[in-house]
Amino acid sequence: MFDAFHLLGLLAVGTGHQLTEIEDVGLVFKVLGLLVVGAPVMMFATLGIASLLRDRPLSERVIARCVQTGIITGLVASIAMLGLMLFWNDTQVPIEFGSWVHVKDYHFVFKFEFDKLSVPFVILTFILCGTIGAFANRYLHRERGFNRFFVLLSLFVVGMVTTSLAGTVETLFTGWELVGLSSALLVAFFHERPAPATNGLHVWIVYRVSDAALLLASIALHHMKGEGDFDKLLTGEWPMVGTPLEPNQAFFVGLLLLVAAMGKSAMVPFSGWLPRAMEGPTPSSAIFYGALSVHLGAFLLLRFSPIIERSPALQVLIVVVGLLTALFATFAGTVQTDIKSALSFASLSQVGLIFAEIGLGFRYIALVHILGHGCLRTLQFLRAPTLLYDYRTMEDAIGERLPKFSGAWLSRAEESVRTWYYRLAMERGYLDSFLKNYIVNPFLVFLRRCDALEQAWTKMLAGNEPSKAPTSEASPTLEELL
Numbered sequence: 001m002f003d004a005f006h007l008l009g010l011l012a013v014g015t016g017h018q019l020t021e022i023e024d025v026g027l028v029f030k031v032l033g034l035l036v037v038g039a040p041v042m043m044f045a046t047l048g049i050a051s052l053l054r055d056r057p058l059s060e061r062v063i064a065r066c067v068q069t070g071i072i073t074g075l076v077a078s079i080a081m082l083g084l085m086l087f088w089n090d091t092q093v094p095i096e097f098g099s100w101v102h103v104k105d106y107h108f109v110f111k112f113e114f115d116k117l118s119v120p121f122v123i124l125t126f127i128l129c130g131t132i133g134a135f136a137n138r139y140l141h142r143e144r145g146f147n148r149f150f151v152l153l154s155l156f157v158v159g160m161v162t163t164s165l166a167g168t169v170e171t172l173f174t175g176w177e178l179v180g181l182s183s184a185l186l187v188a189f190f191h192e193r194p195a196p197a198t199n200g201l202h203v204w205i206v207y208r209v210s211d212a213a214l215l216l217a218s219i220a221l222h223h224m225k226g227e228g229d230f231d232k233l234l235t236g237e238w239p240m241v242g243t244p245l246e247p248n249q250a251f252f253v254g255l256l257l258l259v260a261a262m263g264k265s266a267m268v269p270f271s272g273w274l275p276r277a278m279e280g281p282t283p284s285s286a287i288f289y290g291a292l293s294v295h296l297g298a299f300l301l302l303r304f305s306p307i308i309e310r311s312p313a314l315q316v317l318i319v320v321v322g323l324l325t326a327l328f329a330t331f332a333g334t335v336q337t338d339i340k341s342a343l344s345f346a347s348l349s350q351v352g353l354i355f356a357e358i359g360l361g362f363r364y365i366a367l368v369h370i371l372g373h374g375c376l377r378t379l380q381f382l383r384a385p386t387l388l389y390d391y392r393t394m395e396d397a398i399g400e401r402l403p404k405f406s407g408a409w410l411s412r413a414e415e416s417v418r419t420w421y422y423r424l425a426m427e428r429g430y431l432d433s434f435l436k437n438y439i440v441n442p443f444l445v446f447l448r449r450c451d452a453l454e455q456a457w458t459k460m461l462a463g464n465e466p467s468k469a470p471t472s473e474a475s476p477t478l479e480e481l482l
Contacts, residue, residue: 025088032084033095033112033165035077036122040161043070044154047147057147060137067133067150074161075126082119091116092237094167111167113230117238117302117367122164124371128291128378129157135382136283145189149281152189156182160292164299169218169228172303176214176296180207180264183293186284187277199276206273210263214300217256224249234306239363243306250310257304258318265297265351268325271332272432274348278340285340286381290347291374298354298370305363315359322355328429335425339384347377 046066050058058066085091093114101108112118133153140146159178166172184207188200221228224245234241243250261267266274266289277289288294301308301318308314326349333345350373357366424430 025084025090028084029081029093029114030095032077032081033093033114036074036081037112037161037165039070039074039077040154040157043067044151044158047151047154051147051151060141060146063147063150064133064137067137067154068130070154071126071130071133071157074157075123075130078119078123078126081114082123085114085119094231096167108170109168109229110171111229112165112171113167114165115238117299118165120367120371121299122161124374125157125160125164125292128287128374129153129160131378131382132283132287135286136281139283140281149186149189149284152182152186153284153287156186156287156293160296163296167230169221169230169233172300173211173214173218176264177211179293179296180204180211183207183277183284183288186288187280189280189284196279199273199279202276203273206263206270209270210260210297213256213259213263217253217260220249220253220256224253230303234304238303239305241306243310245307245310247310250307251314254304254308254311254314255317257300257307258314258321261297261300261355262321263297264300265294265355266325266348267297267321267352267355268328268429269431269435271325271328271348272428272435274344275336275341275428278338278344282340282381282385285344286378289344290377290381294347294351295354295370295374298351298358298366301355301358302363302366305358305361308358309361315361318359319356322352322357322359324352325349325355326352328352332425332428335422339388340381343377343380343384346380347373350377 043066047058047063057063081093085093095112095114097110097112099109133150136149136153140149143149155178159175159180159182162175163172163179164175166175184200184204187203188197190196191200218228221233225233227233233245234243236242245253263270274289274294278285280288308318329345329348329352333342333349336342336345350369354366354369354373357369427433
């Protein structure tokens with residue numbers, strides 16, 4: 001009898017030690033997760049509040065130190081999180097920061113998910129944003145918008161970290177919006193000139209379409225399953241996960257997610273905004289449209305890949321969109337006259353291939369492709385200004401222009417074919433004209449007629465004579481609206 005009680009006592013003590021160890025592990029994970037998310041938030045809050053409250057912005061040295069501290073803190077914490085996950089063999093660590101809204105049929109929780117997909121992506125975010133911050137500190141030295149650039153860069157880091165680690169649809173949408181806002185504002189960074197402001201507005205409009213599709217997908221998921229928690233919508237650990245959605249439900253939600261990803265990653269037919277985004281400073285072009293922001297659509301599809309794989313038709317559609325975009329980017333990139341536009345189309349061709357890989361179910365290959373391609377494009381964008389200087393130096397040394405390669409098949413084509421190819425590529429496949437004439441303008445005409453009908457009904461109910469509805473010819477054009 002005594003031995004039995006002694007054995008039970010040892011088991012109780014051992015269980016208590018195990019529970020204490022589990023609680024300690026959970027506390028360590030939560031502290032590291034708070035550092036990963038909180039470091040960029042504090043960086044943005046420090047720079048933003050200082051910009052609002054001070055008559056003069058912080059000095060360049062203080063801004064650089066603040067950005068460096070925030071990025072290094074987040075990077076070290078995320079690497080430590082990865083190391084502990086591997087050490088304790090825990091490949092999925094959810095961290096909640098409380099329930100913010102809780103009503104009968106809806107609850108909103110700020111939840112972050114550290115897994116095989118989010119941790120590599122957030123580490124890539126910190127590494128590349130730190131590189132861009134160090135480069136921009138010299139590149140934008142004594143620029144009037146130095147403080148504004150780093151405030152927007154820190155906002156972008158907050159958005160990327162939130163999107164990468166999101167554990168619910170609502171948290172992901174929050175980060176998605178922050179990324180879009182900072183991207184559009186940095187495209188219009190040189191707002192003294194009309195072209196950057198116009199192109200920034202164009203980028204923002206395309207992002208609005210993407211955001212609307214993601215919002216509709218979130219609403220549909222809540223309507224179908226009653227919540228937006230990834231642990232309920234996606235069962236298992238990434239990439240070996242499933243979904244409780246039916247195939248028809250998965251097709252509808254996946255189609256909305258595909259539209260959101262296409263807008264954010266500049267897939268055909270939304271590719272026209274990508275070269276327009278090159279109006280921003282070179283560091284923002286490198287981090288947004290060469291490395292991170294342009295891959296965010298692919299990340300969205302990877303996160304919801306179980307929903308996509310429930311619908312074979314949707315997988316085929318993603319492969320078609322990806323390959324078509326890769327062909328278009330290769331086709332349009334051959335005639336670009338500036339190096340940033342050429343690199344943007346080169347990035348777009350690789351993102352199209354990443355989409356095709358996701359559609360074919362190669363999740364790990366797509367993730368590795370994103371990580372490698374992001375690092376490569378960042379290096380190329382940052383090297384571009386000095387590369388042009390080196391080319392001019394070489395041309396001055398040899399006394400003539402360097403030879404150019406136009407392609408074997410194109411050099412053998414007839415003059416009329418080369419002219420047609422060049423014009424079509426320079427106009428980027430007339431995608432902007434197609435969107436304007438066949439999607440935007442009909443939509444605007446429909447809304448104007450609805451507005452005219454509403455005004456007529458209002459005046460009739462008020463006892464006034466309805467005025468003649470304005471004709472579409474007198475309506476402002478899209479260029480006037482922009």
